[in-house]
Structures are given as structure tokens and as C-alpha cells.
Amino acid sequence: xxxxxxxxxxxxxxxxxxxxxxxxxxxxxxxxxxxxxxxxxxxxxxxxxxxxxxxxxxxxxxxxxxxxxxxxxxxxxxxxxxxxxxxxxxxxxxxxxxxxxxxxxxxxxxxxxxxxxxxxxxxxxxxxxxxxxxxxxxxxxxxxxxxxxxxxxxxxxxxxxxxxxxxxxxxxxxxxxxxxxxxxxxxxxxxxxxxxxxxxxxxxxxxxxxxxxxxxxxxxxxxxxxxxxxxxxxxxxxxxxxxxxxxxxxxxxxxxxxxxxxxxxxxxxxxxxxxxxxxxxxxxxxxxxxxxxxxxxxxxxxxxxxxxxxxxxxxxxxxxxxxxxxxxxxxxxxxxxxxxxxxxxxxxxxxxxxxxxxxxxxxxxxxxxxxxxxxxxxxxxxxxxxxxxxxxxxxxxxxxxxxxxxxxxxxxxxxxxxxxxxxxxxxxxxxxxxxxxxxxxxxxxxxxxxxxxxxxxxxxxxxxxxxxxxxxxxxxxxxxxxxxxxxxxxxxxxxxxxxxxxxxxxx
Numbered sequence: 193x194x195x196x197x198x199x200x201x202x203x204x205x206x207x208x209x210x211x212x213x214x215x216x217x218x219x220x221x222x223x224x225x226x227x228x229x230x231x232x233x234x235x236x237x238x239x240x241x242x243x244x245x246x247x248x249x250x251x252x253x254x255x256x257x258x259x260x261x262x263x264x265x266x267x268x269x270x271x272x273x274x275x276x277x278x279x280x281x282x283x284x285x286x287x288x289x290x291x292x293x294x295x296x297x298x299x300x301x302x303x304x305x306x307x308x309x310x311x312x313x314x315x316x317x318x319x320x321x322x323x324x325x326x327x328x329x330x331x332x333x334x335x336x337x338x339x340x341x342x343x344x345x346x347x348x349x350x351x352x353x354x355x356x357x358x359x360x361x362x363x364x365x366x367x368x369x370x371x372x373x374x375x376x377x378x379x380x381x382x383x384x385x386x387x388x389x390x391x392x393x394x395x396x397x398x399x400x401x402x403x404x405x406x407x408x409x410x411x412x413x414x415x416x417x418x419x420x421x422x423x424x425x426x427x428x429x430x431x432x433x434x435x436x437x438x439x440x441x442x443x444x445x446x447x448x449x450x451x452x453x454x455x456x457x458x459x460x461x462x463x464x465x466x467x468x469x470x471x472x473x474x475x476x477x478x479x480x481x482x483x484x485x486x487x488x489x490x491x492x493x494x495x496x497x498x499x500x501x502x503x504x505x506x507x508x509x510x511x512x513x514x515x516x517x518x519x520x521x522x523x524x525x526x527x528x529x530x531x532x533x534x535x536x537x538x539x540x541x542x543x544x545x546x547x548x549x550x551x552x553x554x555x556x557x558x559x560x561x562x563x564x565x566x567x568x569x570x571x572x573x574x575x576x577x578x579x580x581x582x583x584x585x586x587x588x589x590x591x592x593x594x595x596x597x598x599x600x601x602x603x604x605x606x607x608x609x610x611x612x613x614x615x616x617x618x619x620x621x622x623x624x625x626x627x628x629x630x631x632x633x634x635x636x637x638x639x640x641x642x643x644x645x646x647x648x649x650x651x652x653x654x655x656x657x658x659x660x661x662x663x664x665x666x667x668x669x670x671x672x673x674x675x676x677x678x679x680x681x682x683x684x685x686x687x688x689x690x691x692x693x694x695x696x697x698x699x
Contacts, residue, residue, distance in 0.1 A: 215648060219651050252337045269535055272532055289618075290546065292450045295615070300405075305562075310325070328481045337516075364381070366688070387521045397518070460600070514671040573586060
């Protein structure tokens with residue numbers, strides 16, 4: 193670690209302290225007025241999602257189409273680094289870090305359960321049957337458009353860091369080709385503050401959604417009654433473990449942990465596919481669902497439900513695009529950082545191959561396993577969910593139908609912790625870099641600053657759990673934070689295209 197990184201003169205106190213004060217203030221409100229806070233969140237979410245839904249959908253489809261254009265345009269051959277530089281990481285190591293930093297433990301939570309959430313939505317009945325459509329939306333909401341957000345911004349940040357050698361690792365710096373001198377003034381400061389708030393919102397949503405599943409698994413394994421306080425303690429222990437690991441190992445540790453996570457993840461998928469008893473159903477339904485998704489991709493991407501017969505896009509598609517947009521503060525910076533030596537085309541297409549491919553595999557295998565049991569009348573998960581409303585307990589019930597269920601519960605728990613660890617490392621690293629006025633590519637932030645960000649990133653999820661926020665309230669956090677970030681994303685992409693054009697023309 194470079195000692196000069198501890199120099200307080202280099203720290204951007206506005207970006208560091210303003211979010212800290214506001215987040216602590218929000219947490220106090222959630223602790224003191226939990227019901228009122230959730231009500232206000234829901235009202236703001238309804239206004240943005242209902243009135244400006246087209247805004248989120250248009251950005252999502254536009255970024256995906258732009259990613260294809262960039263990959264196959266003259267910009268695709270730009271090397272993110274020196275001209276003849278080779279990639280620092282192998283394709284597998286690079287893909288593993290990219291995948292685990294970008295999705296966290298949410299992928300396991302949603303892979304097992306998402307089709308059930310759609311099966312109980314009236315929009316599925318409008319389209320057809322559960323068999324035809326319940327498996328389509330999970331792979332739509334987690335594949336091409338979500339990863340396009342990551343990959344387009346990753347090459348933008350990679351270009352900024354590795355080609356232009358900029359020493360400010362911030363959102364505003366990526367907008368410099370368009371903002372010019374305003375990058376260092378009020379507009380740039382506002383952009384950076386918005387980015388930090390989005391980072392915190394994305395982290396809060398992720399930890400608040402999936403962590404209770406870990407509590408349910410622990411409860412089942414050890415026959416304990418897990419209270420809300422215990423769930424908060426679990427989060428704190430994970431945070432401390434993650435920070436300690438990051439402190440000792442740094443980027444090398446993240447790579448090692450990501451590889452372990454991927455082996456566990458693919459091992460779980462292989463076990464469910466081969467020994468779950470639903471091999472044929474999984475393969476055939478997955479193949480059909482993917483075809484249906486591709487065939488209807490533009491329609492799914494632009495559906496707004498103008499008559500509000502089911503509010504499906506407002507409840508799901510818009511939330512997901514917002515969720516990926518707020519995660520775009522941390523994940524693309526990390527992906528851009530580890531993509532040094534790869535071309536723009538290799539980064540985008542490689543990201544689609546590894547990222548989208550792994551994501552589709554997870555939803556097709558894990559989701560269709562339980563849907564197969566439902567469709568064949570072996571289990572009735574839909575009735576169980578309608579009766580209890582407990583999606584976490586339902587996932588545990590699904591896992592218990594597998595052979596060796598106790599062992600599988602342990603593997604799922606360890607894999608979720610590994611996913612959290614790699615994701616949280618990348619988030620803490622990105623947030624720490626934000627706290628510096630300048631930080632060159634070869635410099636690392638202070639470990640003490642990383643610890644501060646670890647604590648700050650974890651207190652809002654704890655407050656949301658304490659207030660017993662519903663799934664809708666958790667979604668609201670992302671939708672609200674993503675609204676201004678969408679404008680910033682457009683600025684960043686426009687800046688990249690302008691700067692890349694100058695690069696290609698020799699400027």
C-alpha cells in the first residue's frame with residue numbers, strides 16, 4: 193500500500209462526508225419511523241415508475257443496441273491499454289471476477305424463485321400459460337439489457353483509465369469530453385454525489401433482498417429461530433470478513449475468491465441438472481423460453497401496459513432496469529479496471545458470452561427445476577407461496593426436494609457468502625477511489641478508508657431490514673436512485689463516443 197494514500201489532503205471530503213451524513217440521517221428515520229418511511233418510499237417509487245416508466249425502458253433498449261454498435265464499429269478495435277498490451281487476466285479469471293462482482297447473491301435468490309413471482313402475476317394469464325411465459329421473464333430481466341449497462345460503461349471507464357490515463361476515478365471524469373471545464377465545478381460535483389448515492393442504494397437493495405434467505409437456511413440447518421437482530425449480525429459478520437480478506441489479499445484475493453465462487457456456483461447448477469430428476473424438462477423448457485424471449489425481445493423491451501391492466505412493467509421490468517442502473521456505479525468501474533489489455537469488442541462480446549451465458553444457465557437450470565416439479569404435479573409451490581407469502585421459506589422448501597438437501601443448503605449458503613464477498617470487495621474499492629481528489633491507476637486507496645466505506649455501505653441495508661421493508665419498498669430504493677443516474681449514463685456514453693472518435697482519428 194502506498195503510504196501517501198493516507199494523506200488527508202488528497203481526500204475529497206465533500207464526496208466522503210456528505211453521503212455519510214445523509215445516509216446516517218436516512219437510517220435514523222428508518223429506525224424511528226419505519227412505517228412512515230416505507231410509505232414515502234412507495235409513493236415516490238409509484239410516481240417515478242408510473243409517470244416516467246418509458247424513460248427507464250428507453251434507456252435500457254438504447255444502451256443494448258448501442259453496445260452492439262460499439263462492438264462492431266471502428267471503436268471495437270481500441271485496446272483498453274497500450275497498443276500491443278496483453279490482458280492481465282485469463283478469460284476464465286476475468287469472467288469469474290466480472291460475473292461475481294456484477295450479480296452478487298441475488299442471482300441464487302431469484303434463480304430459484306422468480307418464476308413463482310411471475311406465475312402469480314395477472315400479466316402471465318393475459319399472455320398465455322405459466323408453462324409458456326413464467327420461465328421467459330427471468331431470463332429476459334437478467335440477460336442482455338442488464339449486461340449491456342455494465343459492458344458499455346465498463347469500456348467507457350476502461351478507456352478513461354487505461355487509454356487516456358486519467359487520474360480521477362469518478363463518474364464525472366468519464367463525462368469530461370462533454371462537460372469540459374464544468375467537470376471540476378458544480379455539475380461534476382453533483383454527478384459524483386449522485387453516483388455515490390446510487391452506489392449505496394444498489395448495495396442496500398442487494399443486501400436487503402437476499403440476506404434473509406441466508407437466515408432461513410441457517411435456521412433450517414441448525415433449527416434456530418432467527419430474529420431480525422440476528423440477520424443484522426449476519427450482515428455485519430460478512431462485512432467484517434470481507435474487509436479483512438480484502439485488506440490481506442487485495443485484487444489477488446478477489447480473483448481467488450471469485451474463482452472459488454464460480455466453481456461452487458457451477459457445481460450447484462450441475463448437481464441440480466444431473467441429480468434433480470428434471471433433466472429433460474429443464475433443457476426443453478429452457479430452450480423454448482430462450483427462443484420465446486429472443487422472438488419477443490423488442491416487444492418485451494418496450495411494453496408499458498398503458499391501460500395498467502396488471503402494472504407488470506412498473507412492478508418488474510422498470511424496477512430491474514433501475515436496479516442495474518444503480519449497480520452501474522461499482523460493477524462497470526471494476527470490470528473496466530480488470531479489462532486492461534482487452535479490446536473494446538473483446539470486453540463487450542466476452543462479457544455477453546461469460547456474463548449472460550452464466551446468468552441464463554442459472555435461471556434455466558435452477559428455475560426450471562422447481563417449475564418442473566410444479567408443472568408435473570409433484571409439488572405445489574404456487575399454493576405454498578399464495579398461502580404464506582414467504583418467498584424465503586419457499587426457496588428452502590425447493591432446496592429440500594433435492595437429494596442430499598442438507599449438504600445442498602450448506603453449499604448454497606457458502607456460495608451466497610462468496611458472491612457477497614466478491615461483490616462487496618469491488619463496491620468498497622470503487623467507493624474508496626471516489627473519496628480521492630486524484631488517484632492514479634497504479635495507486636490503491638487506504639485500507640482505513642475502505643473500512644469506513646464498508647461500514648457506510650452496510651448501515652442502510654440494516655435499517656431497511658429493521659424497518660421490515662417489503663419487496664416493493666426495497667425496489668423503490670433503486671428506482672428512485674436510478675432516475676438521475678440515467679441522465680449521467682447517457683452523458684458518459686456520449687463522452688466515450690466523442691473521445692473514442694478522437695482516438696481513432698489520431699487526436
